Amino acid sequence: MKWGVVRFPGSLDDNDAVWALAEVMGQEASILWHKDESLGGAECVMLPGGFSYGDYLRTGAIARFSPIMKSIEKFAADGGLVIGTCNGFQILCEAHLLPGALTRNRTLSFICERVHVRVENARTPFTRAMRQGDVLTLPIKHGEGLYVAPENELREMEERGQVLLRYVDAGGRESDAANPNGSMRAIAGVANERFNVFGLMPHPEHAVEEMLGGTDGRKIFQSILESLR
């Protein structure tokens, strides 16, 4: 399967994402330059983490106007699968491909640690290789990961099952202490209404090899592979 990983000025995890997809998952993965408009025939587009455009103004606010974003918006409107991790999640929110926004962590500090997230909906292209209630261990590394959305929109998202991942403790229980950044409803990852666009603050591409601390990230890529098979 063909994957395209977008490189913006300031992207950091683009090479790691290509490594995870190509070397670990055995897929065809290539970099898409943000100034190009072609998606190179990609069947799934990934927006990686980093600090696109230095996070100037707001995270993701400037990257969303890159030429490639127009193509990605059209690709998503046609039902194409798009996944954004960390800064990629922030860009997808700014581009209105996902609801809500990501703001400064409540601790005001940059957080770099392994967290636990619970799968809240396993009937999506991004989670189908897992079961509802499964707990994944994934790394986060961000200063602005506090998920916000209007209360009425959050309720509708929950009813539709758009909240795919929630921060929990190792036992799968929600608690304030298990919510690293103060996200509303402990939200770690959301999908759009059509379930073809997914954004998450944790980094699945950094959790694909045992020697780097775990392989739970593979389950997300595996889900996408299964849904396009």
Next chain:
Amino acid sequence: MQVKVFVTPRKGILDPQGRAVEQSLKSLGFKGASSVKIGKYIVFDVDAATAGAARAEVRRMCEQLLANPLIEDYTFEVEGE
């Protein structure tokens, strides 16, 4: 014409920076300080025929890029009004 845009976190949106500064002000003895919010102040020149045309254009700039209406409020001033 010079434009000054002020962007602040919306009411109800957690502003941890504002909260930290408020606590700091209080610890310095400024007990009366409350509702501190940290925002952005953006200054630029805009080429427009009238102040009204400038205002319409700046509003579009704010909606499209300078502020995220989901989490931020904005106000602006156009020079010479």
